[in-house]
Amino acid sequence: MSVLTDVQQMEEDLRHRSEKLNVEFKAWMDISKANKDGQAKIARHIAAIANSGGGRLYFGVDDDGNAEPRAEAFPLEHFKSDAIHNLLKTRLEPGLQCEVRFTEFTNGVTYPVIHIPPHGATPIGAKDENSFMHVYVRSVGPESVKISSYQQWDTILKRCMRFRDVEAIQTREEDELTRTQAMTKAITESVTASVLKILAENMSPAAAVIPGVDWTTIVALMESTRREFISQIGALDFGTTETDQQVREIAGKHVVSGYALLDAESNFLTLERPHKLLKTASEEMNHVASFGWHDFIVLTNSDVSPRTRLWSIDGKDITGVEGMRVDSRSVYFGEYDYWRAYGNSVFVTTKSYREDYHRLKGRVDHPFLTSVNIFIRMHCLLAHAAITTANVPDAEKIALVTDHRGLKDRILGRGMDYGLRVHTHLKAVEDRYSTRLVVSRAELLEDYFGTLKRLCVPILEIWGGSSFDPEDWFTRGIVDQIVSELRREGSTVRLLDEEAETDPPANTV
Template identity: 85%
Template sequence: MSVLTDVQQMEEDLRHRSEKLNVEFKAWMDISKSNKDGQAKIARHIAAIANYGGGRLYFGVDDDGNPEPLSEAFGPEHYRSDATHNLLKTRLGPALQCEVHFTEFTNGVTYPVVHIPSHGATPIGAKDENSFMHVYVRSIGPESVKVSNYQQWDIILKRCMRFRDVEAVQTREEDDLTRTQAMTKAITESVTASVLKILAENMGLAPAAGQDVDWTTIAALTEGARQEFVRQINAFDFGTTETDQQVREIADKHVAAGYALLGAESNFLTLERPHRLLREASEEMDKVASFGWHDFIVLTNSDVSPRTRLWFIDGKDITGVEGMRVDAKTIYFGEYDYWRAYGNSVFVTTRAGLFYVRSYPASLK
């Protein structure tokens, strides 16, 4: 569904010449601190719309949905964001962050529009003119009324519980991610310590890499994988959602890391059957890490499984194994990433931004 502009949204809301449960019309009116009745009325409507699930409140529109001429007494500056937010801060509980848009309508008049989000895990209350707090809901009319029967409580509390369920799932995911990161760190430190111990006891520490390392080849192979990663991102059919825009930025905001296994003379080691080696490593890592091995993970699904490839890079034919191509994925495990394991033991990972496991639209398949 396409996103409407502010003007298109206002035209849609005014089209039927009547209010809806998620839309309230108000004539130009005083919402300053000196008008407690006016502030209480606006707070009541905003709380009720939030408890309904969110919506909009228009100033300068009569009850029949007719936009009024510009008011000399209450111009748009009277409804500026800081004045509206002060009203919300003193009259609503818990706090609710609304956005005030100033929409220049087709008649040339600018109208303040308060965009109201949904309540969260608890209902939104509003103080009346005597500063007593009440919970309001939208009712047929439409109008904003105090909760007065169990059916009204049932509807709003069920919606609040759904928010709490979402928060609980997010908390569990964050806890799982934290535990996985801690486990991965512990495994990495343990493996590193074991390898260094074996080297020290049996072979002596490996010589430090000097100027004889072929950094030019490592850099070229790293850049080759990075350019392919960017090409895959740019090939996406981007939409207009916030997630689409985040993915679009990956072409400019990502990181590539390349490293190699070197022999005693700082020469590249040849990988025999790299695909089999990666699969065995992935299977072993899966036994000790519940979230799997992030780098060079080998899946069994033939549609996305890594495969052997031949590349021409830096004037040389290079063979190796290519990871899951980004533009072939429908499920992302932790990150958007792409990797290569070259036959000369150079390994490259390219990735961007941490994401929770999620499905991406069919346009990216």
């Protein structure tokens, strides 16, 4: 079976209209606050699909599965992520985080698609047009109906119990992880103290040695994460399409990014309650760096929720939390990713380049990265680092590292058009490029933009020259303009120091 793109998934959903209970089609419609009936219908369908295991809701498609022409009365802005989530926030209980994607279909029209996850530990209730709460499920038709039978309740409650079992297992795993890490740290500190005491007693006085960042361990953990990512890509069941070939090439074309939380002496910290920390960070990432997806995302589906793991890396047993695995996904939305949060507070994520997807989609004849996507990737990493740092009081230093692979011969595209305009025609000479940066807690939390610039500029300097100066390009005004354009496209983007924003200049990105 081939890996599906979002367009191919839409083709399949439209072709099998009468056979799928997990897909709902809606014509272009008013979902504003003024239309309570419209909002109630969308909330009902989303709740029913979530309560039936998750699925998709398409706008601009009629009941027979025919993609309609563009409706000028309802611009795409009308269906952006913020609008959908504001609707759900007022009409669903408990809350549900959906993914809103815009799919440019084969007829040249772009359609909003809401990707709906399964419910969590409790069923999702939806308010009707009179604000009465009901529990809905999917039924033959397909249609969304109120639960009316014992069998329907039995099915949904069994699924809720499975999710609660997973949560209980995660709690036990987390407790064991915390105990193991605390024991390991105590033993290490005891042994280190004994060695230092012996050295002090048997050696002449010498200048104190200030410990540095243990990059060797960080790089080893990054490499282990990267190798697992590659093995998951290789395990996919490939077909013969151009998309399949592109996914195969991800093994050599991807970026590994990570950060470590350190104390004042540059020692690793022990992650306490990592599941809770990751969930808190993921919820906040939805508001500051969500592009339909974000780094270290914590999903509520019991099949793909983060799990505690034990890895043997460089001869050492390392505990941590593993994110969603690539091989559990069958649809290619332009980017694959896989992450780990290690017990020693090292966070690593590996992902493909979204630019490669858009190169194939747009039939661009040259490989490229874009300054906008570099900003997106670095902002996602740094925002997560800042959020976790704020929630870990002992974190005094943050070590950030990136490792880009598959860069050779790429040029640097500009703006939001994915390689059709360029900053410079200079090509990357090396295939691999790595960066390292250590910042203090205060620098990260009090000068977010300055830290972001320090993280981005070294990568952009690969293409620096007489026609493109990364230092001059990466200004607050230009970045604010990028953020504004991303928001207009439906992404939820916000720098963590918005009070410093300035008015963006026009046509400079």
